[in-house]
Amino acid sequence: MEEYQGKATMEKITSLSKRRGFVYQSSEIYGGQNGAWDYGPLGVELKNRLAQCWWKEMTQLHDDIAGLDAAILMHPRTWEASGHVENFTDPLVDCKKCKSRFRADQIPEENITEKKCPDCGGELTDVRKFNLMFKTQIGAAEDTANLIYLRPETAQGIYVNYKNVIQSNRMKIPFGIAQIGKAFRNEIVTRNFIFRSCEFEQMEMQYFVKPGTDVEWYNEWKKRRWSYYEKLGLKMDHFRWRQHEKDEMAHYAKEAWDIEYLFPMGWRELEGIHNRTDYDLKRHSEYSGKDMQYIEQETNERYIPYIVETSAGLTRNLLMALCDAYDEETVGEGDVRTVMRFHPAIAPITVAVLPLMKKDGLAEMAEEIRKELMGDFATDYDHGGAIGRRYRRQDEAGTPFCVTVDYESKEDNTVTLRFRDSMEQVRVKRDELSERLRKEIKNYKRIL
Numbered sequence: 001m002e003e004y005q006g007k008a009t010m011e012k013i014t015s016l017s018k019r020r021g022f023v024y025q026s027s028e029i030y031g032g033q034n035g036a037w038d039y040g041p042l043g044v045e046l047k048n049r050l051a052q053c054w055w056k057e058m059t060q061l062h063d064d065i066a067g068l069d070a071a072i073l074m075h076p077r078t079w080e081a082s083g084h085v086e087n088f089t090d091p092l093v094d095c096k097k098c099k100s101r102f103r104a105d106q107i108p109e110e111n112i113t114e115k116k117c118p119d120c121g122g123e124l125t126d127v128r129k130f131n132l133m134f135k136t137q138i139g140a141a142e143d144t145a146n147l148i149y150l151r152p153e154t155a156q157g158i159y160v161n162y163k164n165v166i167q168s169n170r171m172k173i174p175f176g177i178a179q180i181g182k183a184f185r186n187e188i189v190t191r192n193f194i195f196r197s198c199e200f201e202q203m204e205m206q207y208f209v210k211p212g213t214d215v216e217w218y219n220e221w222k223k224r225r226w227s228y229y230e231k232l233g234l235k236m237d238h239f240r241w242r243q244h245e246k247d248e249m250a251h252y253a254k255e256a257w258d259i260e261y262l263f264p265m266g267w268r269e270l271e272g273i274h275n276r277t278d279y280d281l282k283r284h285s286e287y288s289g290k291d292m293q294y295i296e297q298e299t300n301e302r303y304i305p306y307i308v309e310t311s312a313g314l315t316r317n318l319l320m321a322l323c324d325a326y327d328e329e330t331v332g333e334g335d336v337r338t339v340m341r342f343h344p345a346i347a348p349i350t351v352a353v354l355p356l357m358k359k360d361g362l363a364e365m366a367e368e369i370r371k372e373l374m375g376d377f378a379t380d381y382d383h384g385g386a387i388g389r390r391y392r393r394q395d396e397a398g399t400p401f402c403v404t405v406d407y408e409s410k411e412d413n414t415v416t417l418r419f420r421d422s423m424e425q426v427r428v429k430r431d432e433l434s435e436r437l438r439k440e441i442k443n444y445k446r447i448l
């Protein structure tokens with residue numbers, strides 16, 4: 001698919017996010033903080049579910065991958081060793097007239113050569129290198145001795161711990177370490193909602209392999225990461241591979257491919273899969289003076305492992321999930337419903353319980369049913385307004401199943417189970433509801 005043909009626009013996603021509590025602008029009452037976002041009640045659930053799916057896929061389903069949660073603040077030498085102090089820069093130009101700031105690699109080349117602002121035609125400054133790492137101080141004294149960085153990627157926390165993990169968990173090569181956590185980059189241009197922010201979350205896995213087997217493992221991890229997205233029931237014609245050109249590869253990379261997603265603003269990187277070679281461990285060995293070699297127990301062979309990295313943005317995955325799920329459907333004359341078609345594994349609410357009326361004991365019965373379900377499912381309860389309106393609210397939140405309690409329920413202990421995607425309704429016995437929901441979740445297939 002070349003051009004975006006879905007129903008979402010960034011405006012629609014941004015406004016639905018605010019209206020329904022997926023994502024708010026940070027510090028909105030003060031006019032907002034550029035590059036920072038707050039995840040509301042539905043957003044934090046969606047983010048947690050996406051993180052859980054990734055974690056399960058990358059740790060639980062592999063006995064050769066262990067988890068880690070390293071600190072955001074690391075010894076500043078880490079970033080000298082990693083090459084970030086020297087190389088983690090973007091080329092920056094400013095317009096002297098309108099004061100706009102651009103990444104030189106993101107505006108047409110003739111604007112750079114002619115030094116002409118693409119917005120107002122004013123004069124541009126020379127291109128300067130701008131380091132993306134946030135700096136701050138640790139301790140009381142504000143001098144350079146106390147300089148510390150906010151980590152721009154989670155990967156380094158894994159590298160500096162790789163020997164600890166080998167020792168504590170008796171890992172043998174090939175093995176991986178997975179981590180989810182915050183990362184910070186002083187991005188010059190933060191456009192497109194949460195796509196590129198200064199504070200974001202990454203889901204990274206570093207796989208340590210014997211040199212010479214890296215190409216094979218690299219291809220294996222490419223396959224595995226693609227099939228992960230397939231399992232989440234996403235629109236796979238919105239996914240594609242893109243190989244990095246030689247001149248855009250990071251300083252450590254031997255090979256780099258991105259999984260790109262077709263967002264409303266076009267194809268953009270969602271996840272990177274990199275062959276980082278032995279670059280990072282060699283440099284840490286050099287800078288720390290510690291031996292970072294791995295010793296094969298059987299043969300006593302020593303080597304610095306190669307690393308295959310899979311690096312996905314969690315918050316960028318959340319934006320992808322919002323865009324992917326968004327749909328508008330005409331139901332009846334002139335009536336359009338907005339529906340978020342999340343896979344039940346990631347939907348913020350799995351099942352909503354709704355009494356048809358508040359009175360005649362229906363609300364009490366619905367609350368009881370909700371209590372029966374809440375230990376096993378993410379539930380919601382809503383008794384406000386007409387039932388049709390309440391269904392629409394749940395459709396917009398992406399709730400795949402609604403359970404409605406009506407007068408018949410009181411007579412025969414059955415409820416209505418309504419499906420978000422098809423809007424079909426079936427009658428289910430109250431004591432078979434949990435089982436039925438479990439089955440529906442397991443067998444879920446996206447129909448649109």
Ligand code: ATP
Binds near residue numbers: 194196200270312
């Ligand atoms: P880009 O070219 O978009 O700046 P990158 O190539 O520098 O990204 P990596 O360093 O490979 O990105 O980071 C791995 C992943 O982390 C990206 O695929 C993306 O999902 C996420 N990511 C990187 N920077 C940001 C950001 N500023 N905001 C949100 N997510 C980000």
